Amino acid sequence: MTWFLAILAQVSGMSGEAKIAGVEELLDRVVAVVGTEPITLAELEGVFMVYAAQLPPGISEDAARRRILEELVNQKLLYYEAKADTSIKVTPDEVNQAIKQQMDALKAQMGPEEFARQLAAEGMTEQDLTSAVKENVEISLYIQKLVDQRIKPNIIVTQDEAKKFYDEKRDSIAVEPASYRLAHILIRIEPSAPAEQEAYTKAKGLYRQIVGGADFSDIASRYSDDKQTASQGGQLGWFPKAYLPPDITKELEALKPGEVSKPLRGESGYHIFQLLDKRQDAYLLRHILINVIPEKSDSSKAKAKANRVMNLAKSGKNFSDLARVYSDDPTTKELGGDLGRIPENIMTPEILGAVKDAKAGDIVGPVPTPLGYSIIKVTEKTEQVVHPYEEIADQVKNYLYQMKIQEELNKLLERIKQRVYVEIRL
Structure with missing residues (x-):
């Protein structure tokens, strides 16, 4: 379909x-x-x-x-x-x-x-x-x-072809990887006020250049920290509204095609958007990203907080309640930190290394992530399964x-x- x-x-x-x-x-x-x-x-x-x-x-x-x-x-x-x-x-x-x-x-x-x-x-x-x-x-x-x-x-x-294929590719077609049901508490690294101000000032300067007549694509290619789109003048293509935070969607809805947003704070820094077109479910956008780069002391502060929350979790405090109070992950916070079931083959090496030897009920961490530190609870663990040929013969054929x-x-x-x-x- x-x-x-x-x-x-x-x-x-x-x-x-x-x-x-x-x-x-x-x-x-x-x-x-x-x-x-x-x-x-x-x-x-x-x-x-x-x-x-x-x-x-x-x-x-x-x-x-x-x-x-x-x-x-x-x-x-x-x-x-x-x-x-x-x-x-x-x-x-x-x-x-x-x-x-x-x-x-x-x-x-x-x-x-x-x-x-x-x-x-x-x-x-x-x-x-x-x-x-x-x-x-x-x-x-x-x-x-x-x-x-x-x-x-x-x-x-x-039949011989199918069996031979199964024997040669068994590790990729017959193996169902181990999976874990996880919950986490994310302690985000919050940039210091000077780091925040430095990035905002730079973004504001670029915004002024654009509204003053500078070419958006040229500014994006020269200054955007999103290197994947910078080489294309910041072109994002059609971007689903459902994947944007409500505060950014609100700002974009107020724009007319061709207009440029003021610097808007996103997860990793400040975005300047140019709205090219819109439809019911998506925007056609260009953007410029200026990253907010935390200082070393910001990371140390987040790690210290993560250690304190980890100690609370280890002392027997209810993990779901702790997540609702302390987690900086808005998508899982109200769910008690529940991440659902995750196959180990799509986990980051850091998270897999932390949970690999854990048992159901264990709490591990804090684990460093791109956003900060995660305290992770293993709520369920399913071991790897290798399906015999007879069980999946029709699928192989x-x-x-x-x-x-x-x-x-x-x-x-x-x-x-x-x-x-x-x-x-x-």
């Missing part, structure tokens, strides 16, 4: 607020050409918006955009190939039925009332949405029929089956690219 949500994001992204000078041209910029068909930045951003909150650790937004663009190019290539095959037909009834199935599934997932509310918020009717997705549904059906007719009949996975389909699709795409012009401009 991902493509369905992506189209909704694309449609909603082009409605509402009028575009500021330069932004409409930016969104209409062609980032790839397939045959004679362009792919615009707006199309790319619409799909990226769906995945933005789900990026795996270590994957940058730039890398994700490039990967999504490759998929959009491949989609067009496969569609051209399917359309050129006279044995492949997609009827209007098939398209309408597929849309109905997707619409029904989306309503079931969101609830009919929420589905209707979001459509109304975007100024759309169900018929508008149906019309908007019709072309993409047709493309998807053509590609599926191409795979069904040209690829799948040649794919075979034998299906994985191999899908892998072979992708390999054959890649070969087909390479052959198509020899016949169809492709240019990537991102």
Whole structure:
């Protein structure tokens, strides 16, 4: 259903607020050409918006955009190939039925009332949405029929292949890592007043330059401490409102496209935002970050406080009550510090090292983190499980089956690219 949500994001992204000078041209910029068909930045951003909150650790937004663009190019290539095959037909009834199935599934997932509310918020009717997705549904059906007719009949996975694959990849496909249910009390390192003032003064000076006529992108590239976006003039792309603190959302809501916020305090420092565009669920933003760098004495003060809270926890005081009183983590504070269940393979080395040998009920720390010091309670511990082949044989066969389909699709795409012009401009 991902493509369905992506189209909704694309449609909603082009409605509402009028575009500021330069932004409409930016969104209409062609980032790839397939045959004679362009792919615009707006199309790319619409799909990226769906995945933005789900990026795996270590994957940058730039890398994700490039990967999504490759998929959009491949989609067009496969569609051209399917359309050129006279044995492949997609009827209007098939398209309408597929849309109905997707619409029904989306309503079931969101609830009919929420589905209707979001459509109304975007100024759309169900018929508008149906019309908007019709072309993409047709493309998807053509590609599926191409795979069904040209690829799948040649794919075979034998029992021996599956067992051999399991034996070779057991450590990655059959092992369910140990996991821990954790609670924590975060004691944040609070920068001293001089450190805070130094960063604010610098941010305020940059803000004055921008409102005085300096180019935002140039200032971002020269001074922003967010090095990942500085090289792109501070470009953040479409940023979901749900991932911004309420006080920052309030300031951004008051801006008109093209306007710049005053320096706003975030988790690591001061942000200056330029609002390029907005829609119901997201802002199109540039930003400049000026980090507030704590002094050594600030870290020592936080560690001393963490040790005091640790002693209280070790003395038998209720951990949840302590978290509600002392924790500086706003997302878990009222939950008594509960972090939920965390697999050990996604823990930081510092936290894993602290809890690895702990038993359920143990309290460890203080553990240094990028934000300060965490006192951690292990509430549950589940040991690693290695699933035998017989237990996951069907999953292994299906994985191999899908892998072979992708390999054959890649070969087909390479052959198509020899016949169809492709240019990537991102």
